[in-house]
Amino acid sequence: MNKAVLIGLLIVSGAMGFTLWAFSSSMTPYVDIHQAEQMGTRVQVRGKILHNTAHWSFTKHTLNFMLEDSHKDEIEVVYHGPKPESFDTAPETAATGIVQKQPDGTLVLESSSMVVKCPSKYDDETKSALRGAYGKA
Amino acid sequence: MSGSLWYQQAVALWRKDLRAELRTRVALGSMGVFALASLMLIALSMLSLKDEVFVDALGHSHLAWDNPAKMALLWVLFCFAAFAGLSHSFVHEESTGTAQNLRLFMSAHAVYAGKLFFNFTVLGAIMLVITPIYMLLTGMQVGGIMVFVPIMVWGGMSLAAVATTVAALASRAHTSGALFGAIGLPMLIVLLVLIMQAAKLCYSAHIDTISIVKDTGGLLSYGILIITLSALSFHFVWED
Numbered sequence: 392m393n394k395a396v397l398i399g400l401l402i403v404s405g406a407m408g409f410t411l412w413a414f415s416s417s418m419t420p421y422v423d424i425h426q427a428e429q430m431g432t433r434v435q436v437r438g439k440i441l442h443n444t445a446h447w448s449f450t451k452h453t454l455n456f457m458l459e460d461s462h463k464d465e466i467e468v469v470y471h472g473p474k475p476e477s478f479d480t481a482p483e484t485a486a487t488g489i490v491q492k493q494p495d496g497t498l499v500l501e502s503s504s505m506v507v508k509c510p511s512k513y514d515d516e517t518k519s520a521l522r523g524a525y526g527k528a
Numbered sequence: 529m530s531g532s533l534w535y536q537q538a539v540a541l542w543r544k545d546l547r548a549e550l551r552t553r554v555a556l557g558s559m560g561v562f563a564l565a566s567l568m569l570i571a572l573s574m575l576s577l578k579d580e581v582f583v584d585a586l587g588h589s590h591l592a593w594d595n596p597a598k599m600a601l602l603w604v605l606f607c608f609a610a611f612a613g614l615s616h617s618f619v620h621e622e623s624t625g626t627a628q629n630l631r632l633f634m635s636a637h638a639v640y641a642g643k644l645f646f647n648f649t650v651l652g653a654i655m656l657v658i659t660p661i662y663m664l665l666t667g668m669q670v671g672g673i674m675v676f677v678p679i680m681v682w683g684g685m686s687l688a689a690v691a692t693t694v695a696a697l698a699s700r701a702h703t704s705g706a707l708f709g710a711i712g713l714p715m716l717i718v719l720l721v722l723i724m725q726a727a728k729l730c731y732s733a734h735i736d737t738i739s740i741v742k743d744t745g746g747l748l749s750y751g752i753l754i755i756t757l758s759a760l761s762f763h764f765v766w767e768d
Binding site for chain 1: 718721722724725742743745746747749750752753756757759760
């Protein structure tokens with residue numbers, strides 16, 4: 392291989408690695424609740440919304456609810472912003488924010504952005520319920 | 529000319545382009561008019577926002593148009609100005625028929641380097657004029673000088689590198705204008721994200737050395753990456 396090309400490829404691989412390292416901090420990683428508590432940086436936590444704990448405050452414009460991840464760990468989410476339209480019917484959400492310690496010692500995910508998962512009419516439970524309702528096998 | 533070294537050829541091409549530019553002022557004119565018109569628009573529409581404050585849900589007050597937002601708008605201006613003016617560098621050679629002469633008498637590396645230096649010179653001149661005027665009009669602060677200067681220099685270098693590469697690709701296509709935007713966008717997005725990341729650091733209260741190296745070094749390494757990749761692959765585009 393040509394010497395100049397080899398040097399060029401070495402520079403490219405070095406520069407690509409450094410750029411990726413610098414670029415990575417602009418991304419918010421998906422983590423579970425345990426990792427989010429340890430990290431203390433801006434993260435995304437995906438989990439099930441426990442709807443019986445949800446509370447919308449009109450005065451503070453905050454939405455409080457408990458989130459349960461795949462390991463059955465739970466954390467309180469305080470979302471600052473307008474309540475997403477499909478929140479009440481959404482089974483899951485991915486909340487972006489930082490885990491902060493409250494004065495009483497509890498850990499809370501202070502979230503500024505949230506993506507809610509739309510309830511699907513194509514999942515197995517709904518499909519079987521629909522089949523039952525229409526009397527199909 | 530064909531017997532001289534590639535960097536001598538590159539300097540000769542840079543001087544030729546600079547002389548032609550000073551005579552015709554095609555790139556400087558289009559970039560300057562675009563930048564000044566944008567500045568005027570910003571001055572008229574955004575001055576009322578200068579002292580505007582909003583209160584978030586937690587009761588904290590923030591400036592509606594803070595320094596990183598002002599920096600973002602400045603770089604949007606530079607990007608559009610660069611793409612308005614620098615696209616002509618290769619298209620001009622093809623349309624006037626001088627591209628064949630360059631292919632005969634210069635190496636591909638020399639052509640790429642010459643065009644890159646020329647684009648960086650033109651963009652640098654525009655940035656030197658526009659940045660102080662923009663800072664006066666909007667009240668944008670310098671922030672951390674150790675971050676601000678690398679953002680401007682390495683950001684400008686990376687933007688010139690992206691514009692040169694895309695101009696080279698677009699000059700070989702018939703619909704060069706549309707292609708220029710389509711190819712340039714993905715490369716520009718990465719550059720703008722890196723610039724915005726560095727801008728946040730520039731205006732933050734605590735600037736640590738690792739963050740300076742990471743954020744400003746990211747800009748430099750992206751510029752080096754684009755330049756090296758383009759230099760390695762330029763002859764595939766340039767030679768028939």
